[in-house]
Structure formats: C-alpha cells, structure tokens
Amino acid sequence: IAVSNGNLVELLTSKGETIATLGLELIHATAFAFDSVHTDLYISGVSPKNVSIFRKHITKEGGSFPLQPIVSRSSEYYIQGLAYDPVTFKLFWTTGPGRSIMSANLNENKTELAKESVLHKFVDELPYGIAVDSCNRTLYWTNCNIGKPTIERSSLEGEERMVIVEKELFKPMAVTISKGSVRYLYWVDEKGYFFTIERCALDGSQRQKIIRSEHQQPSSLAVVGNRLYWTDTVANSVWSVFNYSAVPLKNYSTDQNAILKSVISLYEDIVLDNSCDNVLFKVVNVSGGICLNGVVTQTGSCLCDAGFTGINCEISLCHNLCFNGGKCTIYNSSKPTCSCSHSFAGNRCEIDLCNNKCLNGGHCTISAGVIECICLEGFIGDRCQFTSTLCNHFCNEVTYNLPNSSEANQCRCSIPAAMIAPEQENATMGNRFMSFGYKKWPVWSLGAACLVLSIACICLSLAVFRLKGRPRLVRRYQVNPNSVKSSGRSTNGDCEIAIENCCNMNICDTPCYEPEFRAPGKNTKSKKEEKCGLLSNMDVQPADATSNDLF
Secondary structure (H helix, E strand, C coil): CEEEECCEEEEECCCCCEEEEEECCCCEEEEEEEECCCCEEEEEEECCCCEEEEEEEECCCCCECCCEEEEECCCCCCCCEEEEECCCCEEEEECHHHCEEEEEECCCCCCCCECEEEEEECCCCCEEEEEEECCCCEEEEEECCCCCCEEEEEECCCCCCEEEECCCCCCEEEEEECCCCCCCEEEEEEECCEEEEEEECCCCCCCEEEEEEECCCEEEEEEECCEEEEEECCCCEEEEEECCEEEEEEECCCCCCCCCCCEECCCCCCCCCHHHHHHHHHHHCCCCCCCCCEEECCCCCEEECCCEECCCCCEECCCCCCCCCCEEEECCCCCEEEECCCCEECCCCCEECCCCCCCCCCEEEEECCEEEEECCCCEECCCCCEEHHHHHHHHHHCCCCCCCCCCCCCECCCCCCCCECHHHCCCCHHHHHHCCCCCCHHHHHHHHHHHHHHHHHHHHHHHHHHHHCCCCCCCEEEECCCCECCCCCECCCCEEEECCCHHHCCCCCCCCCCCCCCCCCCCCCCHHHHHHHHHCCCCCCCCCCCCCCCC
C-alpha cells in the first residue's frame, strides 16, 4: 500500500514494513489514485507550483520517476478524492464544498496540462469519496452532506445518475471498490465519536457492516484481498482489519505536523470476471512490448522518456519544432522549448531580427543583443534612412536644432544648426523643408500685433483732441466805473466780467446770485430778463445807454 505522510509517500507491505520512501515536490499530499496497468500514481496536493494533480511512475522495487504535472490548480475548489480509469485514460475528482465532480482526459505520454471539465454539478450535495469500476464503466461517490447523506453512482460519461444507499447514513466519507471476480463497494461513515466501515454489492444490495470503532476519524480507505486499510487523522496512524478485528498497522510521529490523508492499494493481482476480459486485453496490449525511446512496464506498455510520445515512444516532441538553427530542449515539465541564436527570436525561432531593419542597402549586425546597421557611403542614421545631401541642406538652411541627443546615428552639423530627429524619418521631403522656418512665425506675428495697436492708439488720440477742441462761447458784461453798488462797494475803472458758468464759480471773480424763485406759469420771465436779474443787487450803468443787453 501507499500512504501519504506530508510531502512524502511511503510504500508499505501488508504487514506495515516500509519498502521505500518517495519525496514529493509538494507541501503535502491529500489524495491518491493508482493506475495498476501502467503503475502510475496520481497525486493531488498543495504545491508551490500552479498545479493541483501530478503523476509519478513507480516500480515494484520502490523506484520512481520525476513528478509530472497533469492538471493546473483552480481557485474555485479543493480536491477531496481521486479516481482513475485506465481504459480511457480518464481522471475523476471531487471538490467537496465546490459541489462538483470534475474529469480530465489524459494521454499516458502527454506532456501538456490536461483540460478539466465538469462531469456533475450539484446544488446541495457535498461529494467527497470517489471510485471507478472500470469493468462496468461506472462511477461511485459519497455525499457527506449530513442533512441528506447518500452514496450515488452514474456512468463514466455522467449519465444514469442514481442513489444506491441513503438509509442509516450520517457522514459517508471515503469509498473504494474491491478487486476480483466478486466485487463490493466499501465506505467509511463518520457518526460523531464513533465510525463504521460497511460494504454492499455494486447495485446497493447486500449491505453489511464490517466494523464499528470509536475515537478515530478515518479519511481514506483501501482494500487489498481480504484486508481493509484506513488512515486515522486523530492518532495519525494507519489501521487494518482482518477477520473483523482492527489493529493498528503503523503509527507515525506528528513532530512535523504531517497528517495522514490518503492510503491506496498497489500492485495487487488483477483477477477479473468475464465482463472485464476485453477491457484487460485492451489495456495490457497497448504497445506490444516494444518501446523505441522508453522502458517497457510490467504490463507491456511503454513509459516514454522525456521528449517522446506515441504508443511505442516513436514520436519526438522536438521534431521540426525549432527553425533557423534553434536548439530544442526538454525541461522538468516535459515541455519542449527552443533556444534561438542571437539573430532570431520567437517560440520556434521563426522571427529574423534583421528582417527589413536596414534601409538603402545597409548591412545588419547584432552584437551583445544590440542591432546595428552598417550603411553604404552617402547614407547615415540608425537604419541608414538619411542621405548626406539632405543633411547638408539642413545644416545650411535650418536655424533651429531639434533636441534629441539620445540617438547615436543622426544628421548633425559642424555649427549647431539643425538635426533630423528619428521621429521625422517617415515624413515627406516637402514636410521636412517646410520646417526650415517654422520658428520665424512668432516674430512676424508680434510685429503685426504691434502695428495694429499703434494704429488704434493714433485713432483714439485724434478722437480725444477733436472732442476737446469745440468752440467756447464767452459772454461779457461791461460795468460803468462811476457806479457804486448799494452795498457800498466801488470799482476803479472799466472792467469786463466773463459771466459764463458764473453760477458754478469756476471762472467768475464776481459772485453771482440765482434768480428769484418763481413758480412756472404764464408770467414767467424770458431768459434774457433772467440774465439781467443776475446783477440785480448792483447799481450798474451799461456803456450804451440805449441798451442793457449782454454782448
């Protein structure tokens, strides 16, 4: 039998003696499935790699081959149980809380990860243990939902699903099928602090209780002849029962916290009834005992070396894979890869790095991973895309130096004047020559703006002076020098008094008085009379005795 112990697999005899200990590149293994025809052990577990199921070929003497990835890891479920059908190379597993049974078609020499598919999708069921009856092409599994526990079956294609056991179950866990002419279905049922191991015919009839025990928690079950084996995660031991008497087969130390999760029978004699004759013949004679690049197993099939496939290991995975002198290599994942020369790239070395790189007859060279072009005379640039004539024209005409000093091969001038940037290499010749004076437009723009502003200032100045130059009317009044005001004020000599705006006291030296208050009406005086009344308090004599009008 094989027992998982953390990241180790121990091969034990029926008496518990260790044959060999196999190391696994896993944190710990959780479930086993065994192909007794090809002696392949399928292992699920927690791995630092993005893989959840591996395959490991082992020999009867305890030898083994490197671990081979089979199925990638999924974040949607955690594998609880594994089962394998050697006839169709098909793997089945349960997901527990994921409420599904998954499957994957495997090729015995397949080097790529298999694609998984959903065989059954449940609503309330929690599938845990799983087993395959290759002769009857039937799949069995346990539903450990304590609300409605069942043991069910279906065809390997997922059809004809039915419940075969549903009474007196509490939490059925592991399940397995015995080998031989008369086959039985065995399962473990956890019932709180005690458990039972029972069996029935493959159709659910002839139910029989094998053992009832306490203070254990079985997680897996195996049948070898007339012996039963199971793992106990409480005492961390492997137990066996013979003649209805259970005894501990081997105890394991828990110093490394390695919990025994799985046990499975290996290398038992295949004794089949008449219904399995055709199946056995099909499986055993898969290769005819001839392997070109591999070894022949005990059953006559081929176990191919890394990099080969086919029934007789006659197909090389590296055949015509790499182009242009690339070297094909096979690593631990058994996936072929191409190592390309320095001039080519791609998964199959199909890409020429120098293809269409150099223009105008330039020669492409690659040194230390750097691609360079050796140009003919008269051409320069990182791709030989510039001519010396064009550079001379730029140096003579262009007055602005385009800043791009990161490129090594560009058109440069002795006097810092012009430089062709790589971003302009696809521009037309006309567009390049149009860029000669592209920095002169700000000067012309500023000059035009200044001219417009000057004209506007002149026009505004003329308008202001024109408005200020309107004629000023001044009216004067001549006073008789010999007259004396009633107030006693005298004047010396004749004078003329400008009376415009005198009421505002801005121009007049002589105070003025507002005309008497009058209400508007028919007898309102004329403006002339009102002007005369401005000096009504002064005794004045006009120069012309015949008229006292203002002039």
